[in-house]
Amino acid sequence: MRLERLHLTGLRCLTDVGIELDPGINVLVGANGAGKTSVLEAVFLLSHARSFRSGAKEALLQRGAPNLSIFAELRHADDRVCRLGLGRSGVRWEAKLDGSSVAIGQLVRECAVVCFEPGSHALIAGAAEERRRFLDWGVFHVEHDFLPAWRRYQRALKQRNSLLRAAGLPVEALFAPWESELAQTAQLIDRQRRNYLDLLRPKLVASTQGLLPELGSLELRYRRGWSEESDLAQQLQDQRGRDLARGHTTLGAHRADWSIVFERAPLREHLSRGQEKLAALACMLAQAELYAEHCGEWPIVCLDDLASELDLSHQAAVVEQLVHAKAQVLLTGTELPQSLQSTATRVFHVEQGLFARLL
Structure with a gap:
């Protein structure tokens, strides 16, 4: 285009x-x-x-x-x-x-539109929010039912957070429908994010090998934002006490993160600022190439x-x-x-x- x-x-x-x-x-x-x-x-x-x-x-x-x-x-x-x-x-x-x-x-x-600019190194070294935005933009263009699920999730998250901040102790039954909605939509979002990262991985490997060959092989790690051991709805129920104290929901798809781990730089702190920029550029180019493959145009x-x-x-x-x-x-x-x-x-x-x- x-x-x-x-x-x-x-x-x-x-x-x-x-x-x-x-x-x-x-x-x-x-x-x-x-x-x-x-x-x-x-x-x-x-x-x-x-x-x-x-x-x-x-x-x-x-x-x-x-x-x-x-x-x-x-x-x-x-x-x-x-x-x-x-x-x-x-x-x-x-x-x-x-x-x-x-x-x-x-x-x-x-x-x-994809963009590489002076603040792009935050994709590697910054907060998880930047990496979720990058990931979700890519998923949005590959999975056409991602946006409705994401909106449902955000609505349920907002309602649960409102209950957590309400004066006095909210009725426990009020939490159940929103926690159920969070669990269902989070499961869908998580699956779509994992699928997208599987598609992105080979393009990111090729891109980093061209820009950062000195760092060796690459591993892409993903954390979905809640434990793999049980259903999110159950974990949200178990977590209510701590969430009430903090005033917000601490588990879910909004807490997801992903990272790149290089063979010769296993921690982010091992990367120089220049290498952070090149890694971010590699991510941008890989995402652009995947978009082109899926949509037929760069x-x-x-x-x-x-x-x-x-x-x-x-x-x-x-x-x-x-x-x-x-x-x-x-x-x-x-x-x-x-x-x-x-x-x-x-x-x-x-x-x-x-x-x-x-x-």
């Missing part, structure tokens, strides 16, 4: 920007703070309905702007063209597909500040793989990276939120 046109209004420093993109590699160059990363952020929002940057959602809206909007024309591998829209004037996002209002999930399913690939994140040899290896895959790439930097000097690219200069095409 590839974005042909992108129009952004009221996003951070971008007041009103329209860009026509190349189906191959697009490079945004300019000084820090010029607005380059905000373009990648907009593309990522279409695919995830959240930013890859940390901070309040309110920071996305340009100061003084009445609303924020992202419009794009997306062409799929079968030449089908869709018009995507995502906007916000208050606290809620509104999504449109071909001019009609749709659920956010429908928009996200239409557009797939997702759009965003690479933020590539030259400062990777050395020349790794830059060249990544670019070569993406060119060979015929993926559309959006890449930022203060100047055209050396690894792209001999590659056909479309280059835009960005200054104070304004875009000018150079090549």
